[in-house]
Amino acid sequence: MTPTATYRLQLQPDFPFSAAEKAVPYLAALGVSHLHLSPVLEAVPGSPHGYDVVDHSRVRAELGGEEGLRSLASAAREHGLGLVLDIVPNHMAAVPRHNRRLWDVLRDGPDSPSARWFDIDWAAGGGRVLLPVLGGPLGGELEHLFVEGEVLRYHDLEFPLRPGTAGLPLPELLDAQHYRLGWWRLARTELNYRRFFTVSELIGVRVEHPEVFDATHAKVLELLRDGVLEGLRVDHPDGLAAPAAYLERLSGATGGAWTVVEKILTGDERLPADWAVAGTTGYDALHRIDGLFTDPSGAAELLGRYREFATPPGDRGGDWSATVRRAAYRVATHELAAETAWLTRLAARICDRDPALRDHAPWALRTAVRELLVRIPVYRPYATAGEPPTRIAEETLTEEAVRDAKAVFSVPEEAAAVDVVRDLALGRLGGGEEQAAFCARFAQTASALHAKSVEDTAFYRHVPLISATEVGGDPGRPAVSPEEFHAFAARIARDWPATGTVLTTHDTKRSADVRARIAVLSQCPERWSALVAELTATAEVAAPDPQLAWSAWQSAYGCAELPADELSERLEPALLKAVREAGLFTSWTEPDPAYERAVADFVAAGPGSGTGAARASVAAFADALAPHVRTQVLGAALVHLTMPGVPDLYQGTENEYLALVDPDNRRPFRRPESGGEKQALTEAALRLRRERPEVFGASGSYAPLTARGEAAPHLLSFCRSDEVVTAVTRLSLRLAEAGGWRDTVLELPGSGPWTDLLSDSPGREFTGGAVGAAELFAERPVALLRRVRG
Numbered sequence: 001m002t003p004t005a006t007y008r009l010q011l012q013p014d015f016p017f018s019a020a021e022k023a024v025p026y027l028a029a030l031g032v033s034h035l036h037l038s039p040v041l042e043a044v045p046g047s048p049h050g051y052d053v054v055d056h057s058r059v060r061a062e063l064g065g066e067e068g069l070r071s072l073a074s075a076a077r078e079h080g081l082g083l084v085l086d087i088v089p090n091h092m093a094a095v096p097r098h099n100r101r102l103w104d105v106l107r108d109g110p111d112s113p114s115a116r117w118f119d120i121d122w123a124a125g126g127g128r129v130l131l132p133v134l135g136g137p138l139g140g141e142l143e144h145l146f147v148e149g150e151v152l153r154y155h156d157l158e159f160p161l162r163p164g165t166a167g168l169p170l171p172e173l174l175d176a177q178h179y180r181l182g183w184w185r186l187a188r189t190e191l192n193y194r195r196f197f198t199v200s201e202l203i204g205v206r207v208e209h210p211e212v213f214d215a216t217h218a219k220v221l222e223l224l225r226d227g228v229l230e231g232l233r234v235d236h237p238d239g240l241a242a243p244a245a246y247l248e249r250l251s252g253a254t255g256g257a258w259t260v261v262e263k264i265l266t267g268d269e270r271l272p273a274d275w276a277v278a279g280t281t282g283y284d285a286l287h288r289i290d291g292l293f294t295d296p297s298g299a300a301e302l303l304g305r306y307r308e309f310a311t312p313p314g315d316r317g318g319d320w321s322a323t324v325r326r327a328a329y330r331v332a333t334h335e336l337a338a339e340t341a342w343l344t345r346l347a348a349r350i351c352d353r354d355p356a357l358r359d360h361a362p363w364a365l366r367t368a369v370r371e372l373l374v375r376i377p378v379y380r381p382y383a384t385a386g387e388p389p390t391r392i393a394e395e396t397l398t399e400e401a402v403r404d405a406k407a408v409f410s411v412p413e414e415a416a417a418v419d420v421v422r423d424l425a426l427g428r429l430g431g432g433e434e435q436a437a438f439c440a441r442f443a444q445t446a447s448a449l450h451a452k453s454v455e456d457t458a459f460y461r462h463v464p465l466i467s468a469t470e471v472g473g474d475p476g477r478p479a480v481s482p483e484e485f486h487a488f489a490a491r492i493a494r495d496w497p498a499t500g501t502v503l504t505t506h507d508t509k510r511s512a513d514v515r516a517r518i519a520v521l522s523q524c525p526e527r528w529s530a531l532v533a534e535l536t537a538t539a540e541v542a543a544p545d546p547q548l549a550w551s552a553w554q555s556a557y558g559c560a561e562l563p564a565d566e567l568s569e570r571l572e573p574a575l576l577k578a579v580r581e582a583g584l585f586t587s588w589t590e591p592d593p594a595y596e597r598a599v600a601d602f603v604a605a606g607p608g609s610g611t612g613a614a615r616a617s618v619a620a621f622a623d624a625l626a627p628h629v630r631t632q633v634l635g636a637a638l639v640h641l642t643m644p645g646v647p648d649l650y651q652g653t654e655n656e657y658l659a660l661v662d663p664d665n666r667r668p669f670r671r672p673e674s675g676g677e678k679q680a681l682t683e684a685a686l687r688l689r690r691e692r693p694e695v696f697g698a699s700g701s702y703a704p705l706t707a708r709g710e711a712a713p714h715l716l717s718f719c720r721s722d723e724v725v726t727a728v729t730r731l732s733l734r735l736a737e738a739g740g741w742r743d744t745v746l747e748l749p750g751s752g753p754w755t756d757l758l759s760d761s762p763g764r765e766f767t768g769g770a771v772g773a774a775e776l777f778a779e780r781p782v783a784l785l786r787r788v789r790g
Contacts, residue, residue, distance in 0.1 A: 001230050002258050002278070002498045002697065004689045005641070006036040006084055006648045010506055012048045015668035017068035021075045026671055028079035031686025034230065035076055036084045036648055038506065040069060041219065044093045048666060049506070050086075051235065052093035052202060055100070056216040073228040082230035084258070087220055089246065090239035091196040094131075094203040097158040102203065105129075107160035109178035117212050119194035119204050119441075121342055128180045132187035132200050133157060138174075145170060145181075154181065185589065191338040194441075196239065197448045198335045204444075208241040213249060224254055231258035233281055233500075238263065238379045238447035241440035244275055251276035260500040260646075264451075264472050266378045271496065272392065279492075279499020282648060283472030286502050288488050289639050290467065290515060291480025292716060293632045295731050298522035299465055299478050305529040306464035310546040320462050320476030327457035328374035330583065331449055339445045343369045346438045347424060354429075357420055364409070364417035371405035372397060372421055373442075379450045380443040385427035385436035397422050459509065460582035463551035467518035467558075470509055479522070482716050482730075486704040489718065493644035493702035501645040503636060504653045506666050511650075511659040514558040516632035520625050521554070523733040531621050535614055541605035544598035548579060553618070556607035559658050560622035564610025571608040572600055574660035628733045630677075631781040635728035637678055638782045639716070641685035642726040644702050654682040677780070684757045684784060688724065695721040707773065709744030711735055715773055719749055722787070729781035741773040754785040 007027050009020050020035065027035065039050035042058045050060065059066040073083050096103045101114040106129070109115070110122050120129050133154065134141045145154050150166055152159040152173070165176040174181065182190065187200040194204035207213045223229045232254065237243040243261075250259065262281045263271060271280055303318075311318035332340055344366040351357040351365070381396035383389050402418055409415035423429050425442040459469035468478035492499055503512035510518070521528045532553050536543070543549035552575055559567060579586055579599055586592040606614050622629075633656075641647050650657070650665075655672040659665035672679065689696050705717035705725065714735040717727040727746060729735065748754055752768025760779055765788065776783050 001082060003032075003034040003082070003084065003231065003646050004693050004696065005032045005646060005686050006034045006500075007032040008036040008505065008648055008650045009038065009669055010651060010666050011038050011040060011050065011063050012666075012668060013046060013062045016062065017064035017072045019668075021072045023669065023671060024072075024075045024079050024081065028076075028081055029683075030654060031683055031690050032081070032649065033690060034082045034084045035072075036233065037086065039086050039088050039235075041088075042098075044095055044098055048663060051088050051091075052095075053088050053091075054093050054095065054098040057219050059219070069223075070226075070228055077227075083228065084231035084233060085220065085223075085229050086233040086235060087217075088235045089205065089207045089216065090236045091202040091204050094193075094195070094201050095157075096160065099203075103160050106131075106177070106179045107162060109162070116209050117205055119206060121192040121345070124342065124345060125180065125192040128178055130182050130186060130190050130192055131159070131179050132182050132184045132191060134181055134183050137183050138181065141181075142170065145174075147173065152177075187338065188335060188589070189337045189341070192342070194339075194444065196236070197452055198331075204239065206241065207246055208440075210249075213246070217250070217253065221253055224257055229257075232260075234259060234261045234277075236447075237261045239444055241444065242384065244272060244382075244384075247276045258498060264379055266450075266472075267474060269378050270392075271499075272382055273495075279496035279645065281505070282500040282502035282645065283505075284488075285492070285499075285640070285643065285645060286470065286508075287472045287474065288480050288485050289503060289636050289643075290470065290473065290512075290519065291478060292482065292485050292639065293516065293636060293730055294465070294468065294479040294519045295522040295734060296479035296481075298525050298734075299468070302522060302525040302528070303464040305525055306550055309529065309532065310463075310550050318462075320458070323462045324454055324458045325374060327453040327461065328449060329370075331453040331457065332370050332373055335452060336445065336449055339441075339448065340366065340369050340373070343438065343442060343445060346434060346441065347421060350424065350429070350432075350434050350438065351420065360417045360420060361414070364414045365421065367408065368405060368417040368421040369442075371408055372401060372418065372425065373446055373449050374453075375401040375404060376446050376450065380447040381425060383426045383439055383443065385432075385439040387427060389426040389428065393426055397425060456581050457583060460551075460578045461547075461584065463547060463554070465518065465522055466551050466554050467510065467515035467521075470515065471505075471507060482704075482713070485716070486718065489643050490702050490704075493700070497644055497698040497700070499645045500648050501640055501643060502648045502650070503640050504650040504657065504659070504665070505648075506650070506662065508650075508665065509661045510555075510558065511657050511665060512636060512653065513633055513657050514555075514659065516636055517560075517622070517625075517629045518554050518558045520628050520632060520733065521557075523628065523731055524625070527621075531617065535606065535617060538613060539602075539606055540612075540614075541602050543602045543606070544595055545585065547584075548575070548599065548602070551575075551578065552603060552607040555660065557618055557622055559660070560618055561656070562658055564615070567610055568604055568608030570660060570664050572603045574664055575599060575603055575607075577661055625733070628736075631729050631732040633678060634681060634780065634782045635716075635730060637681055638685060638726055638728055638784060641682065641689070642696070642720060642724065642784065643718070644696075647689075649682070655679045681758055681782070681784070688757065688784070688786065692723065695723045703749075705746060705749070707744055707746045708770075709742065709773070711738065711741050711744040711773065714741075715744060715746060717746055722749060724787070725749075725754065725783070725785040727776060727783040727785070729777055732781060741777070744773040745770040746773060746776060748785070750787065753788045755788050757784045757786055758782065 041053050042055035042060050043050045044052045104114045105112045150161050196202035240246050259277045260281050265284045307318045347365045351360045381393050383393040405418045406415035424438045427439040468475040580588050585595045651669040700721040703719045707715040719725050748768045753765045756764045
């Protein structure tokens, strides 16, 4: 069953199945068709998110176990709701004590029946897998290692002993294991197992093997067969060796159940048509919706003012594409050094076995791997070893990228290593096992590199307008024109009518309402710049660097409506995370305590202060822009809920929801205490979707409506199946400065009448034909019209 709308709940020990069950009546009344649950399989004890799975065969006991899940499903069915589940096929927690599959591999080595579960380069580790878990170099940690029976203990960690080694002296015992305990810093360069991005605590799973797929999906498939679940969200498909093959197998196993994938599409990149899914989880829609409410000229001016304030000539962060390239080099040579070394070793082995490829030096292959990886414009190439590269695969590794990569070599013959690596990455050099492994591993590494260099580094370095630095976004071109939005929506309606759409998720760096507030700054860059200059000049504690000041004050403004006692408590961790991710002055692995103290002191005295002159200035600024923020928030919400696709609401976002980056946005769900204007809009749209699925579903249609008049660019409207019209105001501050709607009209299709579902006046109708924008938006800056028939 295809959902009409889903509602994401973040399950955790503080919000288990029983708490979700209590929320069912409220969510059913809200109008969604399905609850969307975060991962529910057994995870590391205490996990607040559930992505660190340790046992695929059991439902997590801390949430209430399988009995609790089935009870939730039963309660949901009684209220007309189904369940959609987030699943994690790419990785598990690398915690041997809880991950019995990994425990078996560490005990029995490459001969373990579970060895095929994990990508481990045994040769690179001398027959052992590196476990980077020690707090310091081994010599200084020996006193904390001791044997108890058949278990090696290190603080609260446990590791299995290879059979017959328990009685050896400690140094010999350590050398006799199938694993090597190492200092955590060795993970960057020496790791020899595939992990999730740069998180060594999460080990990659090889679901491309049928027996691993079967074992890791048996419980989920059982729950689908029993009707407990009706759909799936697949986490991080780019981490898989062969996403298309995996999704084909999954679709066959589920009987074609509604499934969406957390696939981040970059720019105009399209979801591969052969993927057996309903679509993406919706970050591509998020970018288009946010872009609609961003002023292009103001964003450009804001960039210029940001450069003047925060980036001296030649400094980092002022140019988006240059920022991304620098970040990619940094990640490839530092955080992902072990992954690029793995690819280099594999390429060298392949070349050594082929006389035609022999004599490519390892350093040349390593350089070629790095230079091609940093030039891939999307998350991964779509290539399969042994098959002719598709057009879309070749577009991710272009001739231009090859030419630029070769330019770093001084000897043309050595530059030929680039051609070899490209052919390997595109699967052109035959279908042998190692060639296939390189093709898959290159794509997996590319996705990790793109995510870490863009989402987790460049987004925190390039901050002229932080509402644009969102997953799936393009900070170099943050605005989206109405024409571009209509083209995207029409394509979705035609090709992926059941795809997911989102505005806020558990992974967004700021909630939609925070982004909407900040996006208004693109309509008043001069006023924002003046405010930051004033706050800087009068600051009680100076910011440690101007880039931080610019972004911190945007965050404070975006959260200005938070209670004073919450602001600093939630803002400081988010900003500390931002400077560590940026890696300019401090980082997670090489922290600068003095700089971080300066950040905390600045935030407490300025952006995070609940009182004082700075707080008053930001509050006054926010109050002045409040009407335009309201327009942005309501407009984005209505577009999201009525455009093509299946909207996913994140917990609490039906009302005002102010949240920053995780863990702030993963707090336990609390039902809104009272409804507001946004909730009334959400309920009206969701009820309409549920009552008229044929209007919004695969059989429905999408048609742009064009306004006429001087202010026409400020009105975005579309019609669904000739039955429902959405109309919203965009860039309302610019509209007001230009004199308002004046003679602008919107031509409603047909003869009507059309009733306004959001009106405070019962029976407010429009007869059809041309209706003045000022009349249409007389009550609020958005309108949801339904054709009255009969």
